[in-house]
Amino acid sequence: xxxxxxxxxxxxxxxxxxxxxxxxxxxxxxxxxxxxxxxxxxxxxxxxxxxxxxxxxxxxxxxxxxxxxxxxxxxxxxxxxxxxxxxxxxxxxxxxxxxxxxxxxxxxxxxxxxxxxxxxxxxxxxxxxxxxxxxxxxxxxxxxxxxxxxxxxxxxxxxxxxxxxxxxxxxxxxxxxxxxxxxxxxxxxxxxxxxxxxxxxxxxxxxxxxxxxxxxxxxxxxxxxxxxxxxxxxxxxxxxxxxxxxxxxxxxxxxxxxxxxxxxxxxxxxxxxxxxxxxxxxxxxxxxxxxxxxxxxxxxxxxxxxxxxxxxxxxxxxxxxxxxxxxxxxxxxxxxxxxxxxxxxxxxxxxxxxxxxxxxxxxxxxxx
Amino acid sequence: xxxxxxxxxxxxxxxxxxxxxxxxxxxxxxxxxxxxxxxxxxxxxxxxxxxxxxxxxxxxxxxxxxxxxxxxxxxxxxxxxxxxxxxxxxxxxxxxxxxxxxxxxxxxxxxxxxxxxxxxxxxxxxxxxxxxxxxxxxxxxxxxxxxxxxxxxxxxxxxxxxxxxxxxxxxxxxxxxxxxxxxxxxxxxxxxxxxxxxxxxxxxxxxxxxxxxxxxxxxxxxxxxxxxxxxxxxxxxxxxxxxxxxxxxxxxxxxxxxxxxxxxxxxxxxxxxxxxxxxxxxxxxxxxxxxxxxxxxxxxxxxxxxxxxxxxxxxxxxxxxxxxxxxxxxxxxxxxxxxxxxxxxxxxxxxxxxxxxxxxxxxxxxxxxxxxxxxxxxxxxxxxxxxxxxxxxxxxxxxxxxxxxxxxxxxxxxxxxxxxxxxxxxxxxxxxxxxxxxxxxxxxxxxxxxxxxxxxxxxxxxxxxxxxxxxxxxxxxxxxxxxxxxxxxxxxxxxxxxxxxxxxxxxxxxxxxxxxxxxxxxxxxxxxxxxxxxxxxxx
Numbered sequence: 001x002x003x004x005x006x007x008x009x010x011x012x013x014x015x016x017x018x019x020x021x022x023x024x025x026x027x028x029x030x031x032x033x034x035x036x037x038x039x040x041x042x043x044x045x046x047x048x049x050x051x052x053x054x055x056x057x058x059x060x061x062x063x064x065x066x067x068x069x070x071x072x073x074x075x076x077x078x079x080x081x082x083x084x085x086x087x088x089x090x091x092x093x094x095x096x097x098x099x100x101x102x103x104x105x106x107x108x109x110x111x112x113x114x115x116x117x118x119x120x121x122x123x124x125x126x127x128x129x130x131x132x133x134x135x136x137x138x139x140x141x142x143x144x145x146x147x148x149x150x151x152x153x154x155x156x157x158x159x160x161x162x163x164x165x166x167x168x169x170x171x172x173x174x175x176x177x178x179x180x181x182x183x184x185x186x187x188x189x190x191x192x193x194x195x196x197x198x199x200x201x202x203x204x205x206x207x208x209x210x211x212x213x214x215x216x217x218x219x220x221x222x223x224x225x226x227x228x229x230x231x232x233x234x235x236x237x238x239x240x241x242x243x244x245x246x247x248x249x250x251x252x253x254x255x256x257x258x259x260x261x262x263x264x265x266x267x268x269x270x271x272x273x274x275x276x277x278x279x280x281x282x283x284x285x286x287x288x289x290x291x292x293x294x295x296x297x298x299x300x301x302x303x304x305x306x307x308x309x310x311x312x313x314x315x316x317x318x319x320x321x322x323x324x325x326x327x328x329x330x331x332x333x334x335x336x337x338x339x340x341x342x343x344x345x346x347x348x349x350x351x352x353x354x355x356x357x358x359x360x361x362x363x364x365x366x367x368x
Numbered sequence: 369x370x371x372x373x374x375x376x377x378x379x380x381x382x383x384x385x386x387x388x389x390x391x392x393x394x395x396x397x398x399x400x401x402x403x404x405x406x407x408x409x410x411x412x413x414x415x416x417x418x419x420x421x422x423x424x425x426x427x428x429x430x431x432x433x434x435x436x437x438x439x440x441x442x443x444x445x446x447x448x449x450x451x452x453x454x455x456x457x458x459x460x461x462x463x464x465x466x467x468x469x470x471x472x473x474x475x476x477x478x479x480x481x482x483x484x485x486x487x488x489x490x491x492x493x494x495x496x497x498x499x500x501x502x503x504x505x506x507x508x509x510x511x512x513x514x515x516x517x518x519x520x521x522x523x524x525x526x527x528x529x530x531x532x533x534x535x536x537x538x539x540x541x542x543x544x545x546x547x548x549x550x551x552x553x554x555x556x557x558x559x560x561x562x563x564x565x566x567x568x569x570x571x572x573x574x575x576x577x578x579x580x581x582x583x584x585x586x587x588x589x590x591x592x593x594x595x596x597x598x599x600x601x602x603x604x605x606x607x608x609x610x611x612x613x614x615x616x617x618x619x620x621x622x623x624x625x626x627x628x629x630x631x632x633x634x635x636x637x638x639x640x641x642x643x644x645x646x647x648x649x650x651x652x653x654x655x656x657x658x659x660x661x662x663x664x665x666x667x668x669x670x671x672x673x674x675x676x677x678x679x680x681x682x683x684x685x686x687x688x689x690x691x692x693x694x695x696x697x698x699x700x701x702x703x704x705x706x707x708x709x710x711x712x713x714x715x716x717x718x719x720x721x722x723x724x725x726x727x728x729x730x731x732x733x734x735x736x737x738x739x740x741x742x743x744x745x746x747x748x749x750x751x752x753x754x755x756x757x758x759x760x761x762x763x764x765x766x767x768x769x770x771x772x773x774x775x776x777x778x779x780x781x782x783x784x785x786x787x788x789x790x791x792x793x794x795x796x797x798x799x800x801x802x803x804x805x806x807x808x809x810x811x812x813x814x815x816x817x818x819x820x821x822x823x824x825x826x827x828x829x830x831x832x833x834x835x836x837x838x839x840x841x842x843x844x845x846x847x848x849x850x851x852x853x854x855x856x857x858x859x860x861x862x863x864x865x866x867x868x869x870x871x872x873x874x875x876x877x878x879x880x881x882x883x884x885x886x887x888x889x890x891x892x893x894x895x896x897x898x899x900x901x902x903x904x905x906x907x
Contacts, residue, residue, distance in 0.1 A: 137442060138439065262797065264796065265798075
């Protein structure tokens, strides 16, 4: 029997009577991570990994959240549930479900690359693996994140020397913290002040409350004009072309995302620099992760679904697709980077993002 | 290769002309003459003939990447550019190369021509292994003959002028021959390109850089006294220069292509000019003292062999409108009215039916011009050209020494329905940006949508993203990169000309179709019918 099936509300585990990352309100929701397309409000009870609690509350408000330590086992009706690090963002989990000797794992979103702000991806053996496929094409091959952070630091330094601000667009939850922690580790913080858009600071507080060290950032109103000219400004993509940016005067802008791998996407984004830094697995990462599960059956969700299914089938696996309402980045290809901000549904974003009149297509936060 | 790749990345990353010139200058100052020669060649638009057929290149790349063909094709579909696709899917390099662009071109890239596919594959794999993604991307562009970068020739000209201290106009003129398809740039030719002027500096047989017009967007009355302006019809033909020097006649098109052999009657007329004469004008086909539609001219350009019959039925005429050189003297800094007067004398002296003056249109007021302009379509012209009587002849789209305005008539337009969409290339890769449009057609009974035009431009990036989302949501079928969609969206489509065409299902062909407006206020039932297009045929 299939332990997980797609229902109108989301991925459903019948013998456990719970949903995983449901897109409609349900009685019991197991949450892989706190991005808006996976953690939606309105459900009666939530179960998530312990390190996810603070960020989840920042996003969903005061809801009933039960937490589980990574690796701890919990009996839910007829199944045993445990959560394992997915390496995507702080608190992100793969959900392992065991029922009468059969094991399924739902990946949520994941990456294999180093990230100082969250626990590293843990391969979990299973019979059936439900995998994301955001970057499921061989053209996506990431450079070591350390070298990308070094590029960001070099760009920041040369802008600072030329007396202009460096505005780096990156998703407010996950990417921003990864960049901050990376720059701190690379000893690059002496270049200038770090200025944070209002959407980012609440997440930083949640990270610190969880025990992740992050360098301090300032609000733009707290920094004088001279310091702004040497500043690194982190802002969600929705802040691009907003009045908020005007106070920086002459600036160089960049965008940190896996989508920046492609020249067309870089040019369309219209920024000076694209930094290829993703919180998703690249092609090799997806294949390594899938192999490591030992699963004979793989179910592919959101991303390059049809391609991944065919590729895995040709490699002798039993592969199929699940239609989900997670950000379908594969269908939209690089355009997903321009898609409406389906993640940033948290009150924190909308309250501080200036320019309520910004058209939806101009927002485009993504966690890629 | 690394220095050139770095320059390419810098040029590609910025839209600022200032930053581009700065990057070019920095490169030209430090590059060896040999490397600079190739950089200038490629950046100014030079392109060697394709060295390796696209099919061979593709097979080599797919094999080197170790991917199944279908997966490579999916990658290509997502990237929208062959060279970039290959650069991303190849395994990482194990070696490095310190060779400059000249060494790469002369010792490695050019010798690939004519090799068997196996040998090409063997060599390319070796080369791939020495280059990072950016280097591979460039190598494939160079081998495939599809190198392009976002710098204008004018930008390159300015950078070379700044580095060498030579007048930009002279550099521009030298560049025309420099980037010819069979040229092999080398250190000596680069030094000649930037050498200080001797004599009048004119390169034999080369045309002058064409001076280009700007569209008139302000009200025409803002130009002041119409008596200060020389007004001509704007012809729909091929812009060309007729060059007579050293007892030789050359005809250059605006694409800086030598087209002398396409127009023997013009070459004969040119032979009647004195040495050191250069005329700028528009080549058109004239039958019964009327300018024929552009399609007639296309047959002259397209055919390999010009039969006597074709020459008789499509006689070409150069409608001359400027004199750039007379008796070997460069006239470009003289005022327009003086050049025009001298031109009239030259045309009279030559006295050939193939060389005619583009007549001046003289009206008492802009209102009178505006009224006459309404007749443009019936006259087979695109509107008026307005040239200030004191304008100098500039280079390209410069405005510093004088301006030519093109005052075109509004395009013809219809409201049409989006029925197919295709993914674009370059910055539109993966975005459904190329559209096929249809109008209602009840000629075979039932009212249905018949496609009649494709259009790629006219939407803002933001609009394009919205159309892209609609295309994905309303897809009926996928055919490779093309999708048919449920007709829901209406666009106002503009075009410059319309002709009967038995080759098209709609029975008509339109010239320069483009999107004027997205008619979100209209439903598909409100779109125009084929009768509306047919009515334009006779307009």
